[in-house]
Amino acid sequence: MHVAAILKFKGKNVVTARPDAKIAEIVRKLRDERIGVLVISEDDIKVLGIISERDIVGALADHGLDLLDMRVDELMTREVSTCVPTDWTGQLMAKMTARRFRHLPVIENGALCGILSIGDMVIVQLDEIESERNWLRVYVSGA
Numbered sequence: 001m002h003v004a005a006i007l008k009f010k011g012k013n014v015v016t017a018r019p020d021a022k023i024a025e026i027v028r029k030l031r032d033e034r035i036g037v038l039v040i041s042e043d044d045i046k047v048l049g050i051i052s053e054r055d056i057v058g059a060l061a062d063h064g065l066d067l068l069d070m071r072v073d074e075l076m077t078r079e080v081s082t083c084v085p086t087d088w089t090g091q092l093m094a095k096m097t098a099r100r101f102r103h104l105p106v107i108e109n110g111a112l113c114g115i116l117s118i119g120d121m122v123i124v125q126l127d128e129i130e131s132e133r134n135w136l137r138v139y140v141s142g143a
Contacts, residue, residue, distance in 0.1 A: 002085065002087065003088075006089065007114040010114075011114075014039055014044075015029065016041045016112075017029060017038045017041075018041070018042055019048055019049065020072070021071065022071060023056065023069070023075065024069070026072055027056060030053060037052040037115075039105050039112060040073070046110075047107070049078045050077050050080045050103065050105065051072055051077065052101075055077065081095065081101065084107060084108060089116075092104060092116065092121065093125065103115055104117075
């Protein structure tokens, strides 16, 4: 399945934060939105970085409560893997698993247009397996 098909189903909304935001604000936003990652952008178009719950927990171990006053651009991951709407989910799932990250911003014509999670990929894979199982059941029964 292509990334575009997933975005059509789940939507293209991406929660972003500015690079000058304080980590305390990021933590609240993650909680309020019930998400595990924020894309960092000044204009909601260009991806400057990404910050996840995992990044924050690691920084908490290193900086203690001082972390809450730090800016997101001090902690964010700057080298962000991305994908495009025409990418196949199977390849992306393998990439995400191998590199051990759970979120992948989607870029189209240079602009942020969605985000995929490993959970999105699992749902797609399970749906494909169920469809194949149903097709095989019909085929074997001769119906």
